[in-house]
Amino acid sequence: MLPLLLTFFYQISNVNANAPAISKDISTGISNSVVSQSNWPDWLNWTIPADINLDLKVSLADLVILAHAYGSKPGDVNWNAAADINNDTRVDLPDLVTMAQSYGWAGSTPSATKLIVSSTTSLYETGVEDTMKTAFQTKFPWITISFLSQGTGAAIQTAMRGDADMIMVHDPTQENTFLVKGYGVNRKIIASNFFIIVGPQNDPANITGMAPLDALKQIKTLGEQGKAIWISRGDGSGTNSKEKNLWAAAGINWTQIRTETSWYKETGQGMTPTLLVANQLGGYTLSDTASYLTNTKNGNIQMTIVVQATKDLLNVYSVIADNPLNANLTKTNFAASMLFIQYLLSDEGQNLLANYGTSTFGAPLFAPFVPLVSTGSNATLLSWIQNYAYIPSNVTECPSTYRYDAGSLYANSWDPP
Amino acid sequence: MQDVIVQALQKALELIFSGNSEVYATVYRSLYVTGFGTLLSCLWSIPIATVLGLYSFRGRWLIKGIFSSLIGVPTVALGLLLYLFMSHQGEFGFLHLLYTLNGISIGQSILITPLIVSFTSSALGAADVQLKDLAKTLGASNFRTNLAIMRETVWSMVLAVSAAFNRGFGELGIAMIVGGNLFQETRVLTTSIALETNLGEFDVAMAYAIILMAVVLTITLAINLVERLRQEDLPWKKWWVLRQGGGD
Amino acid sequence: MEVRLQLKNVEKSYGSVKVLKDINLEIVGAKTVALLGINGAGKTTLLRIIAGLEERDKGSILLDGKDTNAKELRQIATLVFQKTVMFNRSVFSNLAYGLKIRGKKDSEIKEEIARELHVVGLRNFEKRKARKTSGGEQQRIALSRAFLLNPQILLLDEPTANLDPYNATIIERAIMNRTKGKGIVILATHNLSQAKRVADDVVHIYEGKIMEIADPEEFFNNPRSEMTRKFINGELDY
Numbered sequence: 001m002l003p004l005l006l007t008f009f010y011q012i013s014n015v016n017a018n019a020p021a022i023s024k025d026i027s028t029g030i031s032n033s034v035v036s037q038s039n040w041p042d043w044l045n046w047t048i049p050a051d052i053n054l055d056l057k058v059s060l061a062d063l064v065i066l067a068h069a070y071g072s073k074p075g076d077v078n079w080n081a082a083a084d085i086n087n088d089t090r091v092d093l094p095d096l097v098t099m100a101q102s103y104g105w106a107g108s109t110p111s112a113t114k115l116i117v118s119s120t121t122s123l124y125e126t127g128v129e130d131t132m133k134t135a136f137q138t139k140f141p142w143i144t145i146s147f148l149s150q151g152t153g154a155a156i157q158t159a160m161r162g163d164a165d166m167i168m169v170h171d172p173t174q175e176n177t178f179l180v181k182g183y184g185v186n187r188k189i190i191a192s193n194f195f196i197i198v199g200p201q202n203d204p205a206n207i208t209g210m211a212p213l214d215a216l217k218q219i220k221t222l223g224e225q226g227k228a229i230w231i232s233r234g235d236g237s238g239t240n241s242k243e244k245n246l247w248a249a250a251g252i253n254w255t256q257i258r259t260e261t262s263w264y265k266e267t268g269q270g271m272t273p274t275l276l277v278a279n280q281l282g283g284y285t286l287s288d289t290a291s292y293l294t295n296t297k298n299g300n301i302q303m304t305i306v307v308q309a310t311k312d313l314l315n316v317y318s319v320i321a322d323n324p325l326n327a328n329l330t331k332t333n334f335a336a337s338m339l340f341i342q343y344l345l346s347d348e349g350q351n352l353l354a355n356y357g358t359s360t361f362g363a364p365l366f367a368p369f370v371p372l373v374s375t376g377s378n379a380t381l382l383s384w385i386q387n388y389a390y391i392p393s394n395v396t397e398c399p400s401t402y403r404y405d406a407g408s409l410y411a412n413s414w415d416p417p
Numbered sequence: 418m419q420d421v422i423v424q425a426l427q428k429a430l431e432l433i434f435s436g437n438s439e440v441y442a443t444v445y446r447s448l449y450v451t452g453f454g455t456l457l458s459c460l461w462s463i464p465i466a467t468v469l470g471l472y473s474f475r476g477r478w479l480i481k482g483i484f485s486s487l488i489g490v491p492t493v494a495l496g497l498l499l500y501l502f503m504s505h506q507g508e509f510g511f512l513h514l515l516y517t518l519n520g521i522s523i524g525q526s527i528l529i530t531p532l533i534v535s536f537t538s539s540a541l542g543a544a545d546v547q548l549k550d551l552a553k554t555l556g557a558s559n560f561r562t563n564l565a566i567m568r569e570t571v572w573s574m575v576l577a578v579s580a581a582f583n584r585g586f587g588e589l590g591i592a593m594i595v596g597g598n599l600f601q602e603t604r605v606l607t608t609s610i611a612l613e614t615n616l617g618e619f620d621v622a623m624a625y626a627i628i629l630m631a632v633v634l635t636i637t638l639a640i641n642l643v644e645r646l647r648q649e650d651l652p653w654k655k656w657w658v659l660r661q662g663g664g665d
Numbered sequence: 666m667e668v669r670l671q672l673k674n675v676e677k678s679y680g681s682v683k684v685l686k687d688i689n690l691e692i693v694g695a696k697t698v699a700l701l702g703i704n705g706a707g708k709t710t711l712l713r714i715i716a717g718l719e720e721r722d723k724g725s726i727l728l729d730g731k732d733t734n735a736k737e738l739r740q741i742a743t744l745v746f747q748k749t750v751m752f753n754r755s756v757f758s759n760l761a762y763g764l765k766i767r768g769k770k771d772s773e774i775k776e777e778i779a780r781e782l783h784v785v786g787l788r789n790f791e792k793r794k795a796r797k798t799s800g801g802e803q804q805r806i807a808l809s810r811a812f813l814l815n816p817q818i819l820l821l822d823e824p825t826a827n828l829d830p831y832n833a834t835i836i837e838r839a840i841m842n843r844t845k846g847k848g849i850v851i852l853a854t855h856n857l858s859q860a861k862r863v864a865d866d867v868v869h870i871y872e873g874k875i876m877e878i879a880d881p882e883e884f885f886n887n888p889r890s891e892m893t894r895k896f897i898n899g900e901l902d903y
Contacts (some may be wrong), residue, residue, distance in 0.1 A: 150615055150617075151615060151616065153616060153617065154615050154616050154617040157616075157617030158617065234600060235612070235615060235616065236616050258600070259601070265599050265600070265602065266599065266600035266601075267597055267598055267599060267600075268598045268600065268604065268608070268612040268615075269593075269597075269598055269612075273593075273597070277516060277597050277599070280504055280505055280515050280516065281516065545750070547746065547748075547750045548750060548752070550718050550744075550746070550750070551746070551750045551752070552762075553717070553718060553739050554716050554717075554718060554739060554742070554743050554744045555743065555762055555763035555766065555810070555814065556739060556740050556743070556763050556766050556767065556814065557762075557766055561766055565752070565762075568752075568754075569752060569753055648794075
């Protein structure tokens with residue numbers, strides 16, 4: 001280690017402190033390495049690869065990160081793709097040299113810009129988006145990020161019209177359509193949790209602990225006898241899609257129960273209003289964990305979780321950027337979208353998701369995806385996610401056809417080429 | 418933008434003439450809810466307006482001012498308040514009004530009360546003093562005098578009530594929060610517009626909005642037509658009178 | 666039993682202005698009394714007080730020796746306003762109003778009303794909108810409306826002031842035909858010849874005070890009051 005540090009400090013002393021702010025052609029003046037420009041995305045043109053932590057300067061902080069990942073390769077515990085400055089799948093001397101050459105570099109703050117994320121009511125109501133906003137804007141102060149809150153279906157429509165720059169939703173089927181129809185690129189899974197079926201505390205339908213599909217069948221049977229009520233969101237949201245899939249999987253004709261029965265009620269609204277209705281009428285409903293916990297905590301509802309945490313109830317959150325090559329979407333803020341996506345997947349972003357909810361609810365609301373897939377800590381959950389949310393199933397988060405200028409987003413060991 | 422409107426108009430016509438039973442049911446529910454709510458409101462609003470308009474007492478100006486300012490109460494705020502009262506933890510929970518059409522009716526009847534009271538009491542108060550004198554000198558008691566004044570200002574009352582109906586017909590906050598927008602049960606025109614907007618189905622949302630305005634327009638024009646027929650010396654009316662042998 | 670109306674020390678102020686000052690008046694028997702005076706003298710106010718439409722500030726009004734309050738006066742007296750007021754209804758409805766209040770039914774009064782209208786030359790006017798008739802027609806309707814009630818005291822505030830000679834004549838004739846022997850009639854006017862024609866007694870009121878009370882002969886030929894003499898000669902302000 002010591003010889004390396006000495007080499008480093010020797011190199012630093014040779015640096016022209018007035019090295020100009022550079023864009024991506026930093027290959028000039030560096031002898032031993034070739035920067036693979038295909039991995040330095042256009043949207044990062046306000047800084048240089050040596051600025052590992054993206055704070056607009058090459059400084060001690062970047063050196064520390066490099067030092068920590070030094071000598072690693074993909075698959076190692078301390079592998080850090082961002083520290084692999086010359087993109088040769090190793091963090092080694094050439095990367096150190098490059099950093100030394102540009103040490104002290106300071107970039108200028110890009111001009112102020114807005115990022116609009118079209119997201120779902122489920123996420124919005126947890127409050128996590130406020131936390132994301134604060135953290136992201138602290139790190140990148142020239143970006144103002146706003147979150148729109150709608151049902152997944154509407155969220156996707158908003159992005160399709162170009163009224164949002166990216167989507168953050170939880171419906172793999174609709175996400176797939178978004179990609180296939182050419183509206184989105186660079187899909188990434190950020191976190192997961194589980195839907196739950198909640199109901200009145202006395203559980204009149206007696207479904208506590210049953211498997212989800214069996215529980216739904218029982219609700220239908222008892223509903224027809226007038227002993228149980230089901231409340232649906234009916235708003236094209238991710239939760240609603242999940243619900244419809246479950247009914248289908250249970251072999252029940254959803255259209256029929258929706259229009260021809262009185263035990264199935266549809267509110268056409270978000271999770272909280274739907275929970276309130278279920279609470280008042282003593283009915284059952286499918287909810288996301290966060291909304292349930294929030295509303296229980298503030299005393300709006302007095303319901304219990306009757307069915308939880310099984311494969312059928314998996315809930316996976318993903319992000320997709322608007323496709324800048326789409327004729328309708330040329331004006332969207334691709335650069336900021338990608339930056340936010342990369343942020344969410346970074347250690348800082350994933351930690352934010354990992355910790356969110358612990359202080360308010362006593363338990364985290366999200367299981368961040370990156371640690372799961374990089375360390376294989378929970379193989380069962382991972383296989384469920386890959387089965388349910390990979391496109392195609394079990395293959396990849398995002399087929400390469402729908403990747404664009406993704407930088408090192410898919411350069412991880414677990415990403416198929 | 419014009420495309421959206423044209424599409425919306427087309428969609429509106431489609432919805433109306435397709436015989437879509439859900440559309441008709443929604444229109445019916447809106448009419449029922451606000452119609453019933455308006456009738457209810459008249460039950461107490463007209464008497465209150467009479468007292469406020471025709472009798473003087475201390476603090477009258479203050480009460481008139483309060484009613485006047487309550488006209489603009491945000492429907493969401495009122496909806497929330499009603500929800501708290503009607504929820505099963507609330508004082509009126511035992512009535513099970515939440516998520517029912519009658520619940521919305523009651524909510525709307527409260528919403529439009531200030532409107533009816535304010536406008537009607539103003540109209541009554543502004544009634545020609547001479548009419549009061551006329552009634553009195555013809556032997557009317559105070560009570561009968563007030564009745565006569567009310568009869569003279571009927572048209573103003575009709576206008577006030579129809580304005581109140583329009584306010585209730587187009588409000589969203591109470592219908593959504595108290596009604597719950599339950600499909601086939603409490604989904605009305607305004608909550609449908611909100612829902613379709615949230616779903617991004619803009620042409621359907623606009624279509625519902627057009628239908629709503631069309632209903633309001635029809636009702637308003639009908640009322641105006643009735644009044645016009647009552648008042649005007651239309652040619653056919655003149656003939657009728659002459660036929661009766663009238664003439665100087 | 667003759668009807669007897671007495672006003673004793675009646676006063677009335679509007680704000681700080683004293684409009685009637687110490688009015689003393691007595692009318693015995695079914696007489697027609699003309700109340701003469703220039704504009705602003707207090708004629709209308711006096712009529713309104715007798716009609717029970719205003720409360721007097723001081724003094725008393727006695728009918729047949731009994732003290733009467735405004736409310737009671739309203740039932741006994743009917744005032745026909747100077748500027749006609751019609752309910753926004755049909756002629757029939759206007760005419761029927763007072764009778765219906767007193768409990769009569771439509772069927773009972775149809776004939777009466779038709780007859781009254783005939784008397785003032787407005788046959789078959791029942792169904793017309795009252796407010797859509799001409800000024801002269803409205804005045805006649807107002808008169809019929811009062812006649813129908815047969816009030817003990819009939820008060821008329823300048824009934825022909827705004828009418829053309831034709832209508833004025835009809836009205837005056839109707840009044841004279843109708844009112845003979847049917848209770849007290851007090852008619853306010855500033856038309857001297859009308860007073861001469863119509864009245865049994867003439868009262869001159871000036872600045873809220875009664876200047877002269879006399880029969881027409883004495884009043885116009887030999888008034889006692891200086892003011893009255895000036896009034897007759899047209900020397901007082903209008």
